[in-house]
Structures are given as structure tokens and as C-alpha cells.
Amino acid sequence: GVVDKGVDFAQYFCTYAFLYHQKEMLCDRVRMDAYYNAIFKNKHHFQGKTVLDVGTGSGILAIWSAQAGARKVYAVEATKMSEHARTLVKANNLQNVVEVIEGSMEEVVLPEKVDVIISEWMGYFLLRESMFDSVICARDRWLKPTGIMYPSHARIWVAPIRSGLVDKKENDYEEAMDDWRSFVNETKNYYGVDMSVLTKPFEEEQNKYYLQTSIWNNLHPHQVIGTAAVVKEIDCLTASVDDIRQFTSTFFSSVTFESRLCGFGGWFDVHFRGRVENPAQQEIELTTAPSIDNGTHWGQQVFLLQPSVQVSEGTDLNISFSMSRSKDYHRLMVVEFGCDIRHSSGTMLPPIKKSFYIE
Amino acid sequence: GVVDKGVDFAQYFCTYAFLYHQKEMLCDRVRMDAYYNAIFKNKHHFQGKTVLDVGTGSGILAIWSAQAGARKVYAVEATKMSEHARTLVKANNLQNVVEVIEGSMEEVVLPEKVDVIISEWMGYFLLRESMFDSVICARDRWLKPTGIMYPSHARIWVAPIRSGLVDKKENDYEEAMDDWRSFVNETKNYYGVDMSVLTKPFEEEQNKYYLQTSIWNNLHPHQVIGTAAVVKEIDCLTASVDDIRQFTSTFFSSVTFESRLCGFGGWFDVHFRGRVENPAQQEIELTTAPSIDNGTHWGQQVFLLQPSVQVSEGTDLNISFSMSRSKDYHRLMVVEFGCDIRHSSGTMLPPIKKSFYIE
Ligand SMILES: Nc1ncnc2c1ncn2[C@@H]1O[C@H](CSCC[C@H](N)C(=O)O)[C@@H](O)[C@H]1O
Ligand SMILES: Nc1ncnc2c1ncn2[C@@H]1O[C@H](CSCC[C@H](N)C(=O)O)[C@@H](O)[C@H]1O
Numbered sequence: 133g134v135v136d137k138g139v140d141f142a143q144y145f146c147t148y149a150f151l152y153h154q155k156e157m158l159c160d161r162v163r164m165d166a167y168y169n170a171i172f173k174n175k176h177h178f179q180g181k182t183v184l185d186v187g188t189g190s191g192i193l194a195i196w197s198a199q200a201g202a203r204k205v206y207a208v209e210a211t212k213m214s215e216h217a218r219t220l221v222k223a224n225n226l227q228n229v230v231e232v233i234e235g236s237m238e239e240v241v242l243p244e245k246v247d248v249i250i251s252e253w254m255g256y257f258l259l260r261e262s263m264f265d266s267v268i269c270a271r272d273r274w275l276k277p278t279g280i281m282y283p284s285h286a287r288i289w290v291a292p293i294r295s296g297l298v299d300k301k302e303n304d305y306e307e308a309m310d311d312w313r314s315f316v317n318e319t320k321n322y323y324g325v326d327m328s329v330l331t332k333p334f335e336e337e338q339n340k341y342y343l344q345t346s347i348w349n350n351l352h353p354h355q356v357i358g359t360a361a362v363v364k365e366i367d368c369l370t371a372s373v374d375d376i377r378q379f380t381s382t383f384f385s386s387v388t389f390e391s392r393l394c395g396f397g398g399w400f401d402v403h404f405r406g407r408v409e410n411p412a413q414q415e416i417e418l419t420t421a422p423s424i425d426n427g428t429h430w431g432q433q434v435f436l437l438q439p440s441v442q443v444s445e446g447t448d449l450n451i452s453f454s455m456s457r458s459k460d461y462h463r464l465m466v467v468e469f470g471c472d473i474r475h476s477s478g479t480m481l482p483p484i485k486k487s488f489y490i491e
Numbered sequence: 492g493v494v495d496k497g498v499d500f501a502q503y504f505c506t507y508a509f510l511y512h513q514k515e516m517l518c519d520r521v522r523m524d525a526y527y528n529a530i531f532k533n534k535h536h537f538q539g540k541t542v543l544d545v546g547t548g549s550g551i552l553a554i555w556s557a558q559a560g561a562r563k564v565y566a567v568e569a570t571k572m573s574e575h576a577r578t579l580v581k582a583n584n585l586q587n588v589v590e591v592i593e594g595s596m597e598e599v600v601l602p603e604k605v606d607v608i609i610s611e612w613m614g615y616f617l618l619r620e621s622m623f624d625s626v627i628c629a630r631d632r633w634l635k636p637t638g639i640m641y642p643s644h645a646r647i648w649v650a651p652i653r654s655g656l657v658d659k660k661e662n663d664y665e666e667a668m669d670d671w672r673s674f675v676n677e678t679k680n681y682y683g684v685d686m687s688v689l690t691k692p693f694e695e696e697q698n699k700y701y702l703q704t705s706i707w708n709n710l711h712p713h714q715v716i717g718t719a720a721v722v723k724e725i726d727c728l729t730a731s732v733d734d735i736r737q738f739t740s741t742f743f744s745s746v747t748f749e750s751r752l753c754g755f756g757g758w759f760d761v762h763f764r765g766r767v768e769n770p771a772q773q774e775i776e777l778t779t780a781p782s783i784d785n786g787t788h789w790g791q792q793v794f795l796l797q798p799s800v801q802v803s804e805g806t807d808l809n810i811s812f813s814m815s816r817s818k819d820y821h822r823l824m825v826v827e828f829g830c831d832i833r834h835s836s837g838t839m840l841p842p843i844k845k846s847f848y849i850e
Contacts, residue, residue, distance in 0.1 A: 139497040151693045152700075158686075159674060168682055195684055216689055223688035315518060323527055325554055327517075329582035330575055334510045341511075 137236075141210075144261065144463055149211040154190045157252070160429045164192075166418035167252065170282060170404035171196045173414040177248055177280055177406060178202045186237050186251035186270045187263065191217030191230065193250050198229040202248075205230045208240050208270075237266040242274055249275050250282035256348065257433040258288050258400035259455070260490050262463045264366075265373050280410060281368040283402035289421065290398050290453055291360035292385050292443075297347060298394040298436045305342040309335060345489045346433040346467065351397050351422035357443070358385040360421075363453045369407060380454040387447040395436040396451075396469055397422065435469060435488045446476035458489065465490040496595075500569075503620065503822055508570040513549045516611070519788045523551075525777035526611065529641060529763035530555045532773040536607055536639055536765060537561045545596050545610035545629045546622065550576030550589065552609050557588040564588055565605065567629075569595045596625040601633055608634050609641035614822075615707065616792040617647050617723075617759035618814070619849050621822045624732050639769060640727040642761035648780065649757050649812055650719035651744050651802075656706060657753040657795045664701040668694060704848045705792040705826065710756050710781035716802070717744040719780075722812045728766060739813040746806040754795040755810075755828055756781065794828060794847045805835035817848065824849040 147153045157163065171178060171193075179201035185194040186208060194207035194217070207230055209217055214234035221230045233240055249271055255261030264286075271281065312334050316327045363381035387393070401419035406412040420430040443449075452470035467488045473481040506512045516522065530537060530552075538560035544553040547566035553576070556564045566589055568576055573593035580589045592599055608630055614620030623645075630640065671693050675686045722740035746752070760778035765771040779789040802808075811829035826847045832840040 136497045138495045139501045142498045142501045151689060151696050155671070155674060155693070158678065164682060190686075190689070192682075192684060196682075199683060216692060219688055219692075220684075220686065224685055312514070315514060319517065323523060323551075323555075324558060325551060325579075326583055327549075327579065329578055330510060330549070333575060333578075334514070337510050 140463075143461070145211050148187075148189060149213055151190070151213075151216060154213060154216075156429055158190060158192060162420075162426050162428045163252070163418060166402075166404075166416055167193060167250075167282075168196060169414070170412075170416040171200045171250075173416065174404070174406065174412045175200045176413060177282075177410070181247035182206075182244060183248045183250060184208065184242070184246040184270060184274055186249060186267050187253060188217050188232065189213055189252075191220045191232065193252060194230045194232070195221060195224055195226060197248070197250060198226045202229060206242055206246065207232045208237050209234060210236045237270050245276045246274055246279060247276055248280050248282060254286070254400065254402060254430070256430055257346070257398050257465070257490060258286060258364075259376060260463070260465055262457070264371075264376060267368070268371065268373055271369070278410070280407050282404055283418070284368050284405045284407065285403040286366040286368060286400060287362045287402075288364040288398065288400050288455075289360050290363050290383075290396050290451070291356045292358040292387065292393050292449055292451075293351060293355045293395060293397040293434065294357050294391045294440075295349070295351070295355055295394045295434060295436070297349065297434060298392075298438065298440050301342045301347075301436060302438055305338055308338045308342070312338075340489065343436065343438060344487065345491050346398070346435050348431050349397075349434045350427050350431045351434070353422045353424065356397060356422055357389060357391040357393065358387040358447075358449060361385060361451075364455075378454070378456040380452065382450070382452045385449040385451055387443045387445060387449065390444040392440040393437065393443045393449075393473070394440040395434060398433040398435065398467075399430070433490065435467065435486075437469075437471075437484060437486060441473060441481065441484075443473065444476065448474045448476075450474070499822075502820070504570050507546075507548060508572055510549070510572075510575060513572060513575075515788055517549060517551060521779075521785050521787045522611070522777060525761075525763075525775055526552060526609075526641075527555060528773070529771075529775040530559050530609075532775065533763070533765065533771045534559045535772060536641075536769070540606035541565075541603060542607045542609060543567065543601065543605040543629060543633055545608060545626050546612060547576050547591065548572055548611075550579045550591060552611060553589045553591070554580060554583055554585055556607070556609060557585045561588060561607075564590065565601050566591045567596050567599050568593060596629050604635045605633055605638060606635055607639050607641060613645070613759065613761060613789070615789055616705070616757045616824070616849060617645060618735060619822070619824055621816070623725075623730075623735060626727070627730065627732055630728070637769070639766050641763055642777070643727050643764045643766065644762040645725040645727060645759060646721045646761075647723040647757065647759050647814075648719050649722050649742075649755050649810070650715045651717040651746065651752050651808055651810075652710060652714045652754060652756040652793065653716050653750045653799075654708070654710070654714055654753045654793060654795070656708065656793060657751075657797065657799050660701045660706075660795060661797055664697055667697045667701070671697075699848065702795065702797060703846065704850050705757070705794050707790050708756075708793045709786050709790045710793070712781045712783065715756060715781055716748060716750040716752065717746040717806075717808060720744060720810075723814075737813070737815040739811065741809070741811045744808040744810055746802045746804060746808065749803040751799040752796065752802045752808075752832070753799040754793060757792040757794065757826075758789070792849065794826065794845075796828075796830075796843060796845060800832060800840065800843075802832065803835065807833045807835075809833070
């Protein structure tokens with residue numbers, strides 16, 4: 133529904149107003165290299181062109197666009213970070229090219245349409261934060277019919293994984309419940325109030341927190357135990373908010389070695405390809421897949437199954453996946469996994485179905 | 492200024508909607524014993540009376556009031572925790588006495604005035620969260636002229652302390668700045684953008700975070716190196732919002748043993764005394780002073796001075812203290828300490844003056 137601007141600032145934008153947080157993104161080498169190469173290996177998209185940077189933060193992408201030869205760059209930022217961006221633009225002598233505009237993209241008015249929209253809008257598991265909505269809004273209002281999106285494409289991936297987190301979270305949950313039970317006893321004995329009626333709601337609360345909420349994690353590639361699949365492809369030039377608000381996907385995954393199936397890992401990649409009539413000279417990919425040396429600040433999202441299930445090479449997983457937005461706050465997501473497991477012997481296990489919150 | 496209700500819910504009330512958070516308070520034995528004894532050792536204030544519990548949370552104080560013999564208890568709670576409170580009241584068979592009302596105290600309408608207002612409104616360093624404003628509002632609208640406040644009095648304390656945190660925070664800050672400087676170098680070398688102009692704002696941001704923000708801590712009594720003083724006394728029956736919105740105090744503190752003066756510790760206590768015409772049969776105190784065995788979830792707030800100063804027995808500290816509310820958010824505070832140090836030899840050190848945020 134309707135977004136309360138004050139609440140959105142309090143809950144979402146607040147962190148972006150800190151240099152500390154911008155620095156975390158600026159220190160992500162994989163992210164930085166991808167955007168840097170996307171721009172500087174495709175200067176033909178920038179030379180003499182007008183560019184819009186949606187959510188400029190520190191201003192880095194706007195500055196690179198200008199350095200690559202843009203005629204004019206509009207750099208829009210909702211938070212007070214815009215002031216630092218303006219300072220940085222000046223210090224790098226680009227104030228005649230880059231115009232920093234403080235305001236939310238949905239409300240800003242530009243004097244002209246642009247040739248390129250560049251933005252680093254990707255949240256955890258791609259869509260958390262729902263910032264792509266603002267990019268779509270910018271595109272529909274300000275991109276020329278011949279314009280180019282940077283990045284141009286995005287994909288969401290899912291794969292079966294093993295993970296010790298399944299035991300840890302189960303333990304944490306059990307401990308919290310043990311603790312609750314002694315608390316109920318003591319409150320009855322010392323203070324004469326029987327709290328046992330709240331055991332069920334407390335259990336639900338803790339269960340949601342420990343077991344039904346996805347977890348940020350840096351997965352090792354060896355933790356991926358079966359084939360990964362794309363559950364969503366986005367063409368940034370044509371996607372609508374309806375396309376990403378809610379979607380489902382089903383796919384097969386084949387287990388590649390004997391292991392425990394502890395749940396699923398989720399990540400994304402984006403590509404910079406220009407557009408068909410005006411392609412990139414060099415296509416660039418930014419992936420947040422499990423990696424030993426090229427981890428990103430996005431890590432992966434882990435969705436745990438309890439109990440874990442023993443599987444082996446050749447076990448077939450028939451997986452259904454759906455994502456939609458949280459009822460309470462549009463920048464958070466709800467995800468549902470279904471999984472049918474067929475061992476290579478032909479035995480089928482009882483189907484699994486579980487919902488998760490991405491908080 | 493004006494409070495945006497949505498923002499206030501997003502930033503402040505949200506945590507109280509979790510049983511997990513209510514449990515933390517319900518597990519604080521010092522807190523629980525104080526309220527329990529205040530009620531059950533002063534049943535004459537409750538028997539046959541009407542009571543208002545401002546911010547009932549789980550409903551515990553309302554239930555105790557009913558168990559102590561109240562005729563009627565209005566239990567007001569702004570968050571969905573009200574539903575759990577209602578369940579708990581029923582499970583303890585008090586639904587004929589306790590009426591749980593979901594709503595913010597400022598807006599709720601009661602059918603009658605009450606004899607007693609009970610509330611656990613104290614935040615870190617007493618006034619953080621500014622919840623006492625809501626108690627004042629309740630009192631002015633709903634307390635009978637002869638009514639009683641539970642608690643009836645509150646005090647804020649300050650004392651000079653020593654603390655290893657002074658070194659730790661200084662280190663953390665230095666590390667963050669070292670890290671920033673390599674970041675600036677790398678960004679220049681690898682990505683062609685000079686970020687050095689942001690060094691000063693980053694330094695200010697980190698300085699505020701590490702060195703100018705008070706810290707939650709459980710102080711050991713031995714860390715208090717001089718006499719403690721009351722900087723604010725509140726009579727809950729008569730205090731106005733203006734009395735607590737902004738105040739100053741100056742006092743002397745005498746150092747009691749040779750040590751490093753690393754800053755100041757702050758805490759509070761409250762008393763349950765009834766009122767002059769209708770006093771408590773047994774006065775109860777709830778203190779959050781540094782203690783070995785009787786720590787509370789409030790701990791103490793620590794305000795660090797850099798650099799620390801060597802002091803000895805007989806060193807006199809002339810301290811000025813002021814507290815006001817944060818410009819940006821009325822539930823947070825800003826505190827200023829001034830300190831003149833006179834060694835027993837008569838030598839005066841250069842005066843210290845420093846502001847802190849309570850976040
Ligand atoms: N609707 C909107 N309007 C303006 N800015 C927005 C926005 N939604 C998100 N933002 C801003 O977009 C930024 C995303 S983080 C990326 C920052 C920068 N482009 C970089 O790549 O380093 C944040 O600073 C956030 O405040
Ligand atoms: N203005 C207001 N109106 C209604 N409830 C409020 C309020 N300000 C704070 N509260 C509620 O007051 C509670 C304070 S915590 C204390 C809870 C309970 N009385 C106990 O002693 O355990 C929180 O649950 C908070 O949501």
C-alpha cells in the first residue's frame with residue numbers, strides 16, 4: 133500500500149545518511165570493479181550523453197559517468213548524503229557536469245530526458261529494500277525511448293545447500309524456549325502470576341526469529357550441494373513493479389554429492405549489456421554467487437529447513453519458489469519454498485513446504 | 492516539536508511489541524522485586540481503589556494491582572502487546588477487574604478518574620525514551636486530586652569514574668580512521684576518485700559514534716572514584732514536561748582514591764512513598780546504581796573523557812551537568828559535562844567541557 137514517507141525515512145533511508153555505510157559499499161571490490169568496468173569499458177554509452185544516477189549516495193557512479201565523458205549527470209539522492217556527494221563532485225572538479233539533487237526520485241523534476249540511467253539499487257537477494265521500484269519510476273518518467281539501463285539485466289538464483297547454521301539456529305531456539313520455561317516457573321513462584329498462557333505466542337515469536345527468517349551468510353561454494361537455478365529474470369528496460377511484486381517459479385535441482393540438505397541459498401547477479409540496438413562493447417557481470425575470493429557485502433541469503441534431510445548424488449529435487457512483499461512493510465519480503473525429494477532409488481520423501489521472512 | 496505517530500511507532504514502540512523484549516524486563520529481578528514490594532507492602536493504596544497502568548506491556552503491574560485488591564484497573568498499552576496482556580489477565584482470572592485498552596495514553600478516554608497511577612516508564616539514565624511525558628499527561632487528565640503516583644519520586648545521579656572503555660573506544664576510533672585512510676588511497680589509485688575531502692566529515696561521524704555517544708555499561712562499584720551527586724529530583728505528582736525537557740546542575744565531587752578520571756557514570760533511582768497525606772506503609776526504593784549483585788537491565792550510562800586525567804585522593808571536581816532533548820528526535824537526549832579539576836596541592840587543570848549524545 134501507501135508509503136508513509138516519515139516512516140520510510142526512519143526505517144530505510146536512515147542508514148544511508150552515514151558515510152560509514154556508504155564506505156561499506158565503496159569497499160566492496162567486486163561491486164566497484166563491476167560498475168567501474170561497465171562504465172569505462174563502454175565509454176561510447178557515456179560520451180556526450182546525459183545520465184541519471186538514481187540514489188547517488190556518495191556520488192561515485194555519477195563521478196565515474198562524468199569522467200567517462202558524460203555531458204551532464206543528474207545525481208539524485210534522498211538523504212543528506214547528497215551534501216557529501218556535492219562536496220566530492222567539487223573536489224574532483226566535476227561540478228560543471230554533475231548536478232547533485234537532494235530529493236526522492238519519485239518527486240524530483242529534471243529539465244530533460246536522459247540517455248542513460250545508472251543505479252546501484254540491489255538489496256539482499258536482489259529485491260529486498262524494493263529500491264528497483266524507484267528505478268522503474270525514474271525510467272518511465274525520464275529515460276529517452278532510445279535510452280540504456282545500467283545494469284540492463286538482473287537474475288535471482290536459488291540452490292540447495294548444506295550448512296551448520298541449521299544446528300546452531302535449532303539450538304538457539306531450544307535454549308530460548310528452555311529459558312522461557314524457567315522464567316514461567318519463577319514468575320509463578322516468586323511473583324504469583326501464571327504466564328504459561330504466553331508460551332505459545334512466545335514460541336511462535338522465537339520460531340519466526342530463529343527458524344523462519346532468512347540469514348545473511350557467506351556460503352562456501354562447497355556448501356552448494358545441487359544444481360543452481362534462476363527463479364527470476366528481469367529486463368531492467370521493460371520490467372514493471374507488478375512483475376517483481378509477486379512471482380513464482382518451479383525448477384529441478386539435481387544433488388551432486390552425498391550430503392545433508394539443510395535448506396536453500398539465494399543470490400543474484402546483474403549484467404551490463406546496453407540495449408539490443410546499442411549494445412555494450414564489453415559486457416560486464418556482477419555476481420554475488422558463493423565464491424572463495426570474490427565475496428560481496430551482499431553475501432547470500434540462507435533459508436533453513438528443519439530437520440535437514442540426508443540426500444545423495446542423483447537425488448532429484450523438485451522445487452517451487454515464490455516471493456512476495458511483506459504485508460507490514462513493502463521493503464521486506466516473504467518467500468515460500470516447496471520441495472519434493474526423490475532418491476535415485478525412486479523413493480519419494482514427504483513433500484516439504486516452508487515460508488520465510490526476509491527481514 | 493511535533494511527533495509523527497508512524498515514525499514514533501517505527502522507531503520506538505516497535506521493540507515493545509515483542510514478548511522477547513517484555514521478558515527482558517520481566518526477568519530483571521531488582522525491577523520486579525521493587526514493584527512487587529511497592530504494591531504488596533502497601534495494599535492500603537490498592538484495596539477497593541481504581542488504578543491506571545500507563546504502558547502495561549505484558550500486563551504485570553495491572554495484574555499485581557488487581558491481586559492486591561484494586562476494584563478496577565485500566566491497563567493502557569500502545570502496541571499489540573495489549574493482546575497478550577488481555578490473554579494473561581484472563582488466564583489469571585482477573586478479567587472482571589483489569590480492563591486492557593489498546594491505544595496511546597495521550598488519546599485514550601477512561602470512564603472515570605483514578606486513585607493510583609502506576610507505571611514503569613524509566614528509560615536508560617531515567618529520561619531516555621521520554622515516556623514520562625505520557626505519564627504526566629495521564630496524571631493531569633486522569634488522576635484524582637487525592638491520587639497517588641507509583642513511583643512517587645525519581646532522581647538522576649552522576650559520579651566520576653574510571654573505565655577501560657576509554658582506551659577501547661579510542662582504539663576503535665583510531666582503527667576506523669586508519670581504515671578510512673587506506674580506503675581513500677585505494678579509491679584514488681584503483682578508481683580514480685579522490686575522497687580525501689570526506690575525511691573530515693567521516694572523522695566527525697566516527698568521533699560522534701565512538702567518543703561522543705554515551706555507552707551502556709554495568710559499572711563495578713569500585714569504578715566510581717569520587718562522591719556521587721543527584722543532578723535532578725523529580726516529584727512525580729507535580730513535575731511538568733518543562734521541568735524535565737531541559738535542566739542544568741552544578742555540584743562538587745571529591746575524588747576518594749588515586750586513579751584515572753576517565754569520565755562520568757550516570758544512573759537513577761525511583762521511590763515509592765505514596766503522598767504526604769497518604770504515605771506508604773513501607774517505602775520502597777528501586778536503584779540502578781553500580782552494584783555487584785543487584786544489577787539491572789538499565790545498567791549505567793558511561794560518558795567518556797579523552798584523554799583521561801590522573802587524579803588522587805582529595806582532588807576536587809567542580810562539575811556542571813546539563814541535559815536536553817535531541818533536536819532530531821524527542822526521545823533521545825543530549826548531555827553536557829563541564830569539569831574543573833583542582834588537585835589537593837591547589838593546582839588547577841585546564842577546564843574540561845564535552846557534549847554527549849544518548850542514543
Ligand atoms: N527513491 C529514492 N530516491 C532517491 N534516493 C534513493 C531512493 N531510494 C534509495 N535511494 C538512495 O540510493 C542509495 C543506494 S546505495 C548506492 C549508492 C551509490 N550509488 C553507490 O553505488 O555507491 C542510497 O544512498 C539511498 O539513500
Ligand atoms: N504513550 C504511551 N501509551 C501507551 N503505551 C505506552 C506509551 N508509551 C510507552 N508505552 C508502553 O509502555 C511500556 C513500557 S515497558 C513496561 C511494561 C510493563 N508495565 C512492565 O512493567 O513490565 C511498553 O510496552 C510501551 O509500548
